[in-house]
Amino acid sequence: MKPLWLFGAVVAALFAFATRKKRGRGELVLLGIAILGMAVYGAGLIELPNVKTLIADLGQALGPYTYAFVGLLAFLETGAFVGLIAPGETAMIVGGVIAGQGEIRLGPLILIVWAAAVAGDTTSFFLGRRLGRDFLLKHGPRVQITEERLIQVEKFLEKRGGTTILLGRFVGVVRAVAPFVLGASRMSYKRFIPYDILGAGLWAATFTTLGYIFWQSFDRVAEYASRGAFALGTVIVIVVGTILLVRQLRDEEGRREARAWANRMLERPVVRPFAPAIRWVSRRVLVPIGTRLRGPVWFAVQRVTPGGLGLEFTTVMAIAAVGAFIFIELLVVVSQRTLAFGDQAAIDLALDLRTSMGLDAAEILTFFGTFGVVAVATLVAVAVLVARRRLADAFVLVFGLVLSQAAVHLTKELVERPRPPGALIDAAGWSFPSAHAAHAIVWIALAVALARAVPSFAGKVAVIVGAIVFAAIVGATRVYLGAHYLSDVAAGWAQAALIFAGCAAIALVVSHIRDNRRVPQ
Secondary structure (H helix, E strand, O other): OOHHHHHHHHHHHHHHHHOHHHOOHHHHHHHHHHHHHHHHHHOOOOOOOOHHHHHHHHHHHHHHHHHHHHHHHHHHHHHOOHHHOOOHHHHHHHHHHHHHOOOOOHHHHHHHHHHHHHHHHHHHHHHHHHHHHHHHHHHHHHHOOOHHHHHHHHHHHHHHHHHHHHHHOOOHHHHHHHHHHHHHOOOOHHHHHHHHHHHHHHHHHHHHHHHHHOHHHHHHHHHHHHHHHHHHHHHHHHHHHHHHHHHHHOOHHHHHHHHHHHHHHHOOOOOHHHHHHHHHHHHHHHHHHHHHHHHHHHHHHHHOOOOOOOHHHHHHHHHHHHHHHHHHHHHHHHHHOOOOOOHHHHHHHHHHHOOHHHHHHHHHHHHHHOHHHHHHHHHHHHHHHHHOOOHHHHHHHHHHHHHHHHHHHHHHHHHOOOOOOOOOOOOOOOOOOOHHHHHHHHHHHHHHHHHHHOOOHHHHHHHHHHHHHHHHHHHHHHHHOOOOOHHHHHHHHHHHHHHHHHHHHHHHHHHHHHHHHHOOO
């Protein structure tokens, strides 16, 4: 028995009965079939096949043809809206699993998935451009998409379209429909494609690499990836929804529009019989509760509002919390045994990808994780920041570098973890955590501090994302060259992120107090 499906069948049946007069015979037949299927499945009379198992078996049977199979699914994910009914992340992980089994290679797979995803998004974008606004205005009222709402969406996309494209790639429903909506909303392709290429590349590399590294635990990784994508989508929807709701209710006109919308909803035939009860509950229950929760809700809204101790402070505290959790978790694991989860898989991946050209490039890139290089770059940046009177940013860079350097070497002496055997470069000292990985975080801190001078929002995002990718590459070179385990690198990243985020939080608090003192009471 599956009570949730049975409940869904009952709700769908009530909905179909309440709206039967507005629907044709064909629609009612389709609804009846869907309700019957939900009821039969909920009663346990039939069992649907496991999609993950089917895809995995098919991928193993295809062998080298997995390139085309996974690439086709990546294209159909948005090009034909398959993402609305099939999990795209699972197909990417399956491709990585097959690569981990030695049937195909990971590098070409990532490139094929990347290109196919961009091609699917482009197809959906131009399909939306062709069918476009008229198509949405004609069929949109059925799902409450009016011309006024479409205009609001267009204004929002004009300001935050790039962020929507980038983050939407990791949210299932948004990924499937966003390119079509963006094309229909008259966004220029020149503005759409850079964010799409970046988002598709991160998406393809993330999920295929997960499958490759943890191919022996496919079911667990697929489950964690699905949960992670769902959690990310939920957080994005809640944060964006909260911000839009606060903006809507901030002034009297917005509140008037919200009340008018609520009244229109209560006049709907489906809702009208329950309108008195809804009004009573709203007046006697929701309004008193809302009055009591106004303070806590306003405090939470302030934490996700830019400026002051709002979104910036919340972000650095979240980074510090995640960094602390990862570092402590790895510290406990490494103290108990030689290898952490994923260390051996990362070593095998490095061996599989090693080439003479790759080793030469890695030796050059790993140089940017040495203390001398990042110290010189930090001093130059601090001089620029001091000249512009941005003392808080200078404080974060200087103290973050000093404290992370001290913390790394102190942790090395406490843990005393030997380095991996067979390193391709000379590496002295203990292995955990990686000092090069910790130093690589400095490049992200530099990018955040200097990105404020970039005038456009897209430019700021490009600078920071570029620094994150560069820091990831510098850390990965340590595993590629055999100088560190993957857990060493991850711990170096986490420890440095914790320290820099802590310094940034202190700087934000001090700046906030100083600015408040300057404001006349």
